[in-house]
Amino acid sequence: MFKEIGYILISFLIAYLAFEGLLFLLEKDYGIKLPIGEELFLSSNGGENWLAIESPSENVISGKTLSFDPENPQNLYLASPRGILYSTNKGKKFKVNGTKFETETEPVFISEVISPLENPDIIYLISEEIGRNKVLVSYNKGETFRPIFISQKDNKVSAFGADPFFPYTLYLGTQKGNFLKSEDFGSSWEEKKNFSQKIAQIAPNPHQKGEIYVLLSVQERDPFNYWSQRIPAKIMISYDAANSFREFKTKMNISQAKKIVFDPVINRTYFVSDFSLFKKEGSRIEALKIISSPGQSGIHSFTIDPKNSNILYLGMGELIYKSEDSGKNWGIIETPIRGIVKEIKINPQDSQTILLSIEKTL
Incomplete structure (x- = not known):
């Protein structure tokens, strides 16, 4: 024995x-570390000190589902299958706001929350289910939600955006490349384009009416189809509110961008890839010098101070970089724990308050 x-x-x-x-x-x-979950932290003094945000019971929190209340810088709200949970003490405690879902069942999992700054009463959720997902909307700060789009089982919603000039106009993209537009708050949808590639991001320019960027993910060759070809990532642009598109090409190769970020103050656009950062202002595009160390896993987060366009934050690997001169020079902000910096969010009313999401790894 x-x-x-x-x-x-x-x-x-x-x-x-x-x-x-x-x-x-x-x-x-290969520089690969296996993730084991996210931890969130809040700083009230620009990253000098961090306070851990405890996960409410039976709710998994991430940087994509936790946001600042745009009307009150002291408040946070968390999107969960139970509804919107509010905290009035900087994440020390969350309470349910009595959310009602106008569907047959509550969501299984919330993958993303979108709250347009132009209208803080509106909250959009991406609700995940087995094989499909839904876009839910609340017009009363999370008291009630109803579905405005339900995906097909083999073609989930992969990107969503609200028009910053016309609140009734919404855009969404799918894994198979369908681009749809609604001009009645999601009551009806019209397919405007089929890109035949996964739509990774829909980015309406908040400074230019009708200008919309669409990021298309790389489509790898099908190993079971001899005739299939690898389709590279692309950036498409529309200047007429998604009625027509053309490929956005520049002298610098920005096609590998995985995220587009707009400056909240001036008409300036950033294109973020794994190890590159490009800035577009007018017709001029320049590559910003960034610091990278061997073995880093690339850029996972990039954001701009909502009050000062010169201040940039970059989450690369396990480090937070901060620039106070529009990306010419970078310093380092110490993180509270080791892990991949997944999300950096700045409070739109108080730029000293920073929300940080760190993915722990084995």
Whole structure:
């Protein structure tokens, strides 16, 4: 009996050592670390000190589902399957706001929350289900939600955007590249374009009426189809509110951008890729010098101070970089724990208040 127990313990030890060895090789040779969840922190003094935000019971929080209340800089709200949870003490405690879902069931999982700054009463949620997802909307700050779009089971919503000039105009994109537009708050939808590539982001320019960027993800070759070809990532642009599109090309190669960020104050656009950051102002595009270290996992987050366009924040690997001169020079802000910096959000009413999401890794 003891002999069998010994064999079992030895087997567990060998398996553990093999797993540790695999993690070491993944990190050493490929820079890959396995994620084990996110932790969120709040700073009220520009990143000098951090306060951990505790997850409410039975709710998994992430940087994509936690936001600042645009009308009150002291408040946070968390989108969850139970509805909108509010905190009036900077995340120390959350309480349910009595949300009602006007559907047959409550959401299984919330993957993203979108709250247009132009109208703080409106909240959009992307609600995930097995094989499909939904876009839900509330017009009363989360008291009630109703669905305005339900995806097909094999073609989920992958991007969503609200027009900053016309609140009744909404845009969404799907995994198969369908681009749809609604001009009646989501009551009806019209397909404007089929890009045949996953739409990763829809970015209406808040400074230029009718200008919309669309990021198309790279489409890898189908290994089971000999004739299939790899389709590279693209950036498309519309100047007429999505009635027509053309490929956005520049002298600098920005096609690998994975996120587009607009300056909240002036008409300036940033294109963020894994290891590059480009700034567009007018017709001029320049590459900003950024600091990178060997083994870093690339840029996961980029944001701009809502009050000062010269102040930029960059989450690259396990570090936060801050520039106070529009990206010419960068300093480092210490993070409260080790992990991948996934989200950096600045309170629109108080730029000293920063929300930080860190993905812990093995």
